Amino acid sequence: MENNITGITKLCGIEQLDSLITLPALKPFDIKVCEFLGAVSDILIKDKECKKYPDIITFAFFCRKKNIEFIKKSYAEHIKLRLGQGLCFHIAPSNVPINFAYSLISAFLAGNASVVKVSSKEFAQTDLIIRALEKVSEQQEFKYLLDYLTIIKYNSENIEATKYLSKICDVRIIWGGDNTIKTIRQCALSPRAFDITFADRYSLAVFEASAILNLENYENFYNDTYLYDQNACTAPHLIYWLGDSETVALAKQNFWSEFHKYVISKYHLEPVLVIDKYMNICTTAIELNNISVAPTEDNFIIRINLSKLDKNIEKYHSLGGSFLEYSSNSLTDLIPIITKKYQTISYIGNIAPELSNILIENGVKGIDRIVPIGKTTDFSFTWDGTDLILGLSRIIAINN
Amino acid sequence: MINYDELLKVDPYGINKEEKKIWISTILKDLTEHHYKSCLEYKKILDAFNFNIEQVKDYTDIPFLPVRLFKKYNLKSIDDKDIIKTLTSSGTTGQEVSKIFLDKRASTLQTKMLTKLVANFIGKARMPMIILDTSAVIKNRAMFSARGAGIIGFSIFAKEKIFAFDENMELNIEGLKAFLDKYKEQPIFLFGFTFMIWEYFYKKLLETEYRPDLSKGILIHGGGWKKLIDSAVTREEFHKKLNEVCGINHIYDYYGMVEQTGTIYIECEHGNLHTSVFSDICVRRPNDFSIAPIGEKGLLEVVSILPYSYPGHILLTEDEGAICGEDDCPCGRLGKYFKIFGRIKNAEIRGCSDTYGK
Numbered sequence: 033m034e035n036n037i038t039g040i041t042k043l044c045g046i047e048q049l050d051s052l053i054t055l056p057a058l059k060p061f062d063i064k065v066c067e068f069l070g071a072v073s074d075i076l077i078k079d080k081e082c083k084k085y086p087d088i089i090t091f092a093f094f095c096r097k098k099n100i101e102f103i104k105k106s107y108a109e110h111i112k113l114r115l116g117q118g119l120c121f122h123i124a125p126s127n128v129p130i131n132f133a134y135s136l137i138s139a140f141l142a143g144n145a146s147v148v149k150v151s152s153k154e155f156a157q158t159d160l161i162i163r164a165l166e167k168v169s170e171q172q173e174f175k176y177l178l179d180y181l182t183i184i185k186y187n188s189e190n191i192e193a194t195k196y197l198s199k200i201c202d203v204r205i206i207w208g209g210d211n212t213i214k215t216i217r218q219c220a221l222s223p224r225a226f227d228i229t230f231a232d233r234y235s236l237a238v239f240e241a242s243a244i245l246n247l248e249n250y251e252n253f254y255n256d257t258y259l260y261d262q263n264a265c266t267a268p269h270l271i272y273w274l275g276d277s278e279t280v281a282l283a284k285q286n287f288w289s290e291f292h293k294y295v296i297s298k299y300h301l302e303p304v305l306v307i308d309k310y311m312n313i314c315t316t317a318i319e320l321n322n323i324s325v326a327p328t329e330d331n332f333i334i335r336i337n338l339s340k341l342d343k344n345i346e347k348y349h350s351l352g353g354s355f356l357e358y359s360s361n362s363l364t365d366l367i368p369i370i371t372k373k374y375q376t377i378s379y380i381g382n383i384a385p386e387l388s389n390i391l392i393e394n395g396v397k398g399i400d401r402i403v404p405i406g407k408t409t410d411f412s413f414t415w416d417g418t419d420l421i422l423g424l425s426r427i428i429a430i431n432n
Numbered sequence: 433m434i435n436y437d438e439l440l441k442v443d444p445y446g447i448n449k450e451e452k453k454i455w456i457s458t459i460l461k462d463l464t465e466h467h468y469k470s471c472l473e474y475k476k477i478l479d480a481f482n483f484n485i486e487q488v489k490d491y492t493d494i495p496f497l498p499v500r501l502f503k504k505y506n507l508k509s510i511d512d513k514d515i516i517k518t519l520t521s522s523g524t525t526g527q528e529v530s531k532i533f534l535d536k537r538a539s540t541l542q543t544k545m546l547t548k549l550v551a552n553f554i555g556k557a558r559m560p561m562i563i564l565d566t567s568a569v570i571k572n573r574a575m576f577s578a579r580g581a582g583i584i585g586f587s588i589f590a591k592e593k594i595f596a597f598d599e600n601m602e603l604n605i606e607g608l609k610a611f612l613d614k615y616k617e618q619p620i621f622l623f624g625f626t627f628m629i630w631e632y633f634y635k636k637l638l639e640t641e642y643r644p645d646l647s648k649g650i651l652i653h654g655g656g657w658k659k660l661i662d663s664a665v666t667r668e669e670f671h672k673k674l675n676e677v678c679g680i681n682h683i684y685d686y687y688g689m690v691e692q693t694g695t696i697y698i699e700c701e702h703g704n705l706h707t708s709v710f711s712d713i714c715v716r717r718p719n720d721f722s723i724a725p726i727g728e729k730g731l732l733e734v735v736s737i738l739p740y741s742y743p744g745h746i747l748l749t750e751d752e753g754a755i756c757g758e759d760d761c762p763c764g765r766l767g768k769y770f771k772i773f774g775r776i777k778n779a780e781i782r783g784c785s786d787t788y789g790k
Binding site: 127128259261263264302303305306307310311313315318321323324325327329330331332336351352 | 752
């Protein structure tokens with residue numbers, strides 16, 4: 033079968049892709065797997081080259097022995113009679129270098145072998161992580177595990193490759209949004225296999241105006257937004273200001289003028305995004321009523337003020353620093369607009385309990401996470417409402 | 433109502449910068465008020481910016497529309513019943529195209545202005561004309577592509593015309609031979625789109641032994657360098673290679689777009705694209721839209737006094753350019769002169785949704 037497939041470059045892992053299906057499933061949080069990741073973490077943290085990449089460092093910290101043990105404990109009751117699903121085929125997004133690594137370790141810790149298609153672009157992060165995986169597997173006790181961590185590259189137009197891998201896998205994990213999902217789904221899975229998909233999502237932030245007045249850290253919000261060109265699914269596009277109009281006005285003024293200083297000192301604004309953002313203003317103005325654009329001295333932060341929250345406001349988003357703003361005295365205005373597409377609410381202020389309460393009481397269809405600002409891109413095994421450890425393993429029922 | 437017939441009597445390259453700024457700003461302000469009253473979408477955009485016409489000192493204070501907006505919306509300031517022609521951009525299959533709505537007056541004025549501008553470069557006399565394209569482009573008269581509109585517009589200079597390519601884009605060598613025989617020793621006017629000329633005229637001539645004598649030819653071409661830059665052909669090379677296959681010496685490039693048809697910026701013998709009194713160029717810095725000084729590269733804003741039937745009088749393009757000077761080009765024409773560097777690049781955007789990446 034594999035003999036017919038050309039154009040696949042193997043970066044790490046098994047010799048023959050055909051042999052992937054022969055690898056036995058492992059137990060979730062298998063001792064050797066946990067040790068392996070701890071060793072990878074040690075190498076990455078010590079590697080001088082990795083220090084240049086904050087995303088690698090964050091990943092290395094996630095994998096360190098203590099953290100994995102901590103997570104393992106939280107799963108202790110759930111994983112007793114579980115095994116990995118088998119073989120996971122991951123399609124990583126083309127623009128977030130580190131994402132493939134999280135996808136891979138989720139499947140690994142859940143007990144699976146993986147074949148990961150990484151972005152066809154060159155990222156130093158990919159090479160550094162592969163180097164660490166290979167280094168650890170040089171130790172005899174870990175050698176057999178490298179096959180479970182197969183990493184490949186091929187051109188997205190190579191449908192034959194996708195068809196082949198879709199056919200042999202037990203779970204297919206698709207990152208990269210709606211268009212990628214649509215394309216990949218044209219390749220059939222075997223009858224019992226299934227997809228875990230990460231579609232385009234919409235995220236927002238709720239700012240409690242009174243809490244903003246004491247805010248000193250602007251890096252958090254920057255990391256949530258501009259760091260990934262406001263194109264991460266977790267990046268807020270709507271700012272929902274909570275408070276009385278006077279406090280909100282003051283808070284807005286303080287926040288945006290301070291944040292602006294931070295943004296212009298760090299962000300490189302691409303001309304094409306300037307046009308996109310301007311285009312978004314025009315589209316929003318035409319399709320919604322009574323919007324107003326906040327006057328700005330430059331194009332780094334575009335803010336569009338809404339007098340009411342329309343149901344389809346997620347249509348009016350743009351990348352690279354475009355924000356819709358809405359103010360209210362209560363959280364209730366938020367409820368009618370939330371659809372399946374809504375993912376993360378990041379917040380400032382002491383509002384998480386009230387927020388989760390109102391969402392649950394109203395039975396909203398969307399919103400999978402509520403996190404303080406600065407934490408939106410933090411990885412967790414529960415992503416988009418799915419627990420990856422449980423989703424990527426199966427339970428064996430025993431009746432005595 | 434703007435009296436265009438009076439306006440178009442003005443010498444297109446004869447007003448200096450102080451006068452021109454006032455002249456064109458006055459007309460553009462009138463146009464802004466007209467579109468504000470007549471086009472709801474335009475009004476909503478200006479309102480979103482809290483725009484107040486009273487505070488406008490010159491046209492650069494008036495918000496521009498992004499050219500891409502004409503791909504997304506049918507923007508017009510006339511009644512549907514008055515539309516006689518819809519121009520579309522020549523997007524490749526699958527791409528959205530711009531739609532530009534014209535009434536009778538707009539259509540006539542476009543031709544008038546085009547004639548006036550081009551005559552300044554090649555004279556008023558009608559000439560035998562070779563259209564370096566296929567007649568297939570202009571078959572449907574009601575729905576014009578930019579290519580078709582350009583051909584029709586420039587045909588006004590033709591005494592007799594011939595299409596150089598047949599329906600299959602093959603070079604009609606026999607037809608050209610007969611045509612050039614008939615008009616031996618006379619100036620010949622040639623018109624076409626830069627990329628078509630290169631692909632279907634220059635390259636095809638190279639394959640054959642045929643070397644037409646176009647040493648008396650005057651070629652006007654436009655439609656962008658993007659495709660040619662992709663195949664690494666520079667302006668100098670374009671001129672040199674064409675000269676080698678047909679002896680042509682007079683080649684004028686022009687810059688223009690379907691969203692402001694009729695308003696074109698023609699390249700003079702010194703290689704500079706010129707604004708006329710009917711149009712202007714403003715270079716904007718992407719970071720803040722401030723106006724870049726002479727010599728600095730930025731996004732091009734194009735303005736024209738023509739668009740009355742649709743709100744296209746002040747537009748922000750996605751092209752990069754730089755002003756080279758104003759009123760002092762050695763060719764003697766007044767007005768700004770500038771260079772184009774091509775379309776802005778699609779950036780590598782980070783983030784988990786593969787918006788731009790493939």
